[in-house]
Amino acid sequence: MTEEEPIALELAKKQREISVASFFEKNRHLLGFDNPRKALLTTIKEAVDNSLDACEEANILPEISVEVIEMSENKFKVIVEDNGPGIVKKQIPHIFARLLYGSKFFKLSQSRGQQGIGISASVMYAQLTTGRSAKITSRIDPKHPAHYYELRIDTHKNKPGIQKEEIVKWEKEHGTKIELDLEGSYQKGDQSIDRYLKQTAIVNPHITLIYQPPKGEQVIFAKATDIMPKKAIEIKPHPYGVEIGRLISMLALTESRTLQSFLMSEFSRIGSGTAKQICENVSLLPNTKPRNINRDMAEKLIEGIQKTKIIAPPTDCISPIGEELLEKGLRKEINAEFYCATTRPPAVYRGNPFVVEAAIAYGGEQSAEDSMKLLRYANRVPLLYQQGACAVTRSAINTMWRNYGLSQSRGALPVGPATLVVHIASVWVPFTSESKEAIAHYPEIVKEIKLALQECGRKLGLYVNKKKRIQFEGKKRDYIQTFIPHIGSALKNLINISDSEEKKIEGLLAEALEKTRGELEKVGVIDNPDYDGEMASIGKEEKKEEGAEKSEGNEKQTTLED
């Protein structure tokens, strides 16, 4: 370069395209490969989630086996095998060794995977940390052979590299198996593979999971039902959620010949009447050719849509777990005294329908000293990391649990022997990162979660307060029974009565006290254990739940919260 040349020419030489694989190789922590422990979990999660999606799409009750073998220090072999529909030969390399390739991204219906990144990212991570290829076997039915592949990703091009490809014998009639060698670290406890599989079983009562950990015995999570979840139906976008840029590109790509037919065929909930009304509202002709609609007309069209009353999007695109099965799943895995569950009606954020469900298990073997345990789910997948960054956590913290009989400090989860489950089902769950660990704080979603928590909370509150009342009653009765004999014997000494007279007086005293108690109850005074300050402070339990019992006027307060 001579002195005279503008520096821009020199700078220009460095400009180049960056493949999405290179991008994520360098930013692997965005995909859940921050550290060896999380990397191992993420890999299993991506494989199992894909298997579950495939089985459900093909209407097959999923049977999935997961095997983790420790090969050397920090090196593991992971094998995940399913009985799903299998993958056609020519797509195997693309599905497992190419980022941003998949079937679920453009589809508006609930599924676990959505991005087309996860499993290929696992293959890339395995290759990066051990230099070894992914080994895939898949078969689509007994009439077709099983295909075996050894695959690598060419990260610079984000294209699959086929190392080996052959037909093999496989006893399975249909299904897919993936084998990966990767750097990892295996530990039990929170955020472990064991925990992920257990939590998966809770909200997917129709699946069978067979798990062989690196050490110890095989674990089997048996299915609790033979009924498949209701299949989520693909929908078209709802007109209320469409933005002008998206509308313009839809108008450019459509095969419809008129504006009216465009509206009817590209959106959900628009019939010919509604389509005409939208056009009329802003003086556009229903027979305008979509390609002749310019930016300004598109802006008017959006206006027309906003002005027209259109019914809410269909919700068969979502397949919630349902109150009954959610509670059943929770009962199976957590030993408690009280269970409740709620499923909210569908709502919409940015045009995407979603449903929030919540369930609580209270008491039993759960620790009363610790924070409530929070189990978060999105489209039936447990979320184990980034609890603090999640909309579910914020909503749980902002709920007034004291109203429901649990103690709670400002800005914290409540304390008590309880497990809270929250499930968000949507055609597109907005995660805070590609690793899909926490849900973004869209206001509509935060609001729905809070409403679900309040519904569950009210049911819980009734139980907790009743339980406290019974304990309180028991204690009063104990006092009466403890002190009356002393009064009797004192009277006996003072006025020199007989044993039978003593018993009679004791009986009368007990009756009188029980009666007073009954009357106090009728006017609602001792319904609230907080009424008698001294008595309330006798039991240890009351002390722990400082101030939590002030439950009068619950409903009003919770309504004001929003």
Place this chain on the structure above:
Amino acid sequence: MTEEEPIALELAKKQREISVASFFEKNRHLLGFDNPRKALLTTIKEAVDNSLDACEEANILPEISVEVIEMSENKFKVIVEDNGPGIVKKQIPHIFARLLYGSKFFKLSQSRGQQGIGISASVMYAQLTTGRSAKITSRIDPKHPAHYYELRIDTHKNKPGIQKEEIVKWEKEHGTKIELDLEGSYQKGDQSIDRYLKQTAIVNPHITLIYQPPKGEQVIFAKATDIMPKKAIEIKPHPYGVEIGRLISMLALTESRTLQSFLMSEFSRIGSGTAKQICENVSLLPNTKPRNINRDMAEKLIEGIQKTKIIAPPTDCISPIGEELLEKGLRKEINAEFYCATTRPPAVYRGNPFVVEAAIAYGGEQSAEDSMKLLRYANRVPLLYQQGACAVTRSAINTMWRNYGLSQSRGALPVGPATLVVHIASVWVPFTSESKEAIAHYPEIVKEIKLALQECGRKLGLYVNKKKRIQFEGKKRDYIQTFIPHIGSALKNLINISDSEEKKIEGLLAEALEKTRGELEKVGVIDNPDYDGEMASIGKEEKKEEGAEKSEGNEKQTTLED
């Protein structure tokens, strides 16, 4: 599809490639476009960061103007213009209307941008929310004309669409201007454009920023120095950070003909001696052809690298602000009594060199009742969102600020009239999301931040404790001066002395008390204001900083922390 066909064939039809633009259009919150307010800030941030990078690469003192015009409710026009080197004609469309295209991704040297996503994402967001194209003008020197473009992104293909392209007259000799119409929301306060620009000025004392907000007067942030920051030099990767997968692909792509020359040319800090030693350590021949090295040999090579002592990576790839300029910048923008700054020696995470710097401004007009203000920076760019998710915040919370004279509750930032600045400079800053708002918790980074905070904290502690001692001294003196005259006049009444005798006695008393005080000081008793419990509780200030004064043994405690 007949009944007989395997379902896999049907499922296969839905598989397709997803363009990275489609991916981020749907996941726009990952890029900082969660809501209209943040979207407006993100757009300006991306444009300004690019301008600053370009100016610095071309060794031009940056002069950047930012204009925000409110066009209608929630619709804004943003114009950012710089005096940078300009962009060559044929690259303008790619740089502004194609995601994952840029010059900084593969380069190992410090820069603000790194992903090749930001500005094109802003163009995409503008197009999506207003349907309008981006307008770009750029010129590389007086001998070349200025080029004007109107650009759109074809999101399905992630390719630029050129709406208009022409040569225009432009008074600027070189520079770039971008104009975008987008949905936004303008508010002052935290996380505002004003705040971002002000914070940018603090750590970039060499830049001039002219800002025209939608309402109100123009704001000019003048430069504080004519000296450009030291230019960051591009380096090769350090061998200690290389993973086997990366090594295998480097071996496949290299033009070197022997293993020895490969090691010398592709890595930093490897001369011929070190290269030979690496090979010797694991019995590989230095003249092996790189293409003949298989996976197992590559694994041995990694082993050989680990066994060999190689000096730390060069650090001229990083351009820290420096203690002096950091303090100067802070002085310019924050009115305080005490300032200190520290720059740590370089460290390495995952093979990437980085430097942590910290500075504190204490006292003055800052509120003593609030939490310490935290200003986070990465590669000279202020981070305004997701403070809670950032490694800087975690490190600041985990530092024992009580040792340095500030009060602090467990798990919270300290309370006091202080602003803390933390800057991380690296060839690759690991952010928790593409929106580059928070730094990921790599243990090496967390550790360095803590060390920087402790260094600054110790300097602060000396000042705060000295100030407290002086206040305490002053109070003692006040007491002596208040009470001695009373003693004098009492004596006068009791023993009937003259006025002059009274004065003399008062003088003697004062002297005696001062002397005692002096001796107490010598033996170190009243050095600690906490010594006299009663006295310490007199001033309001002490009360507020409950227990913060226990400063003896600071150094030991802070060393034990790590």
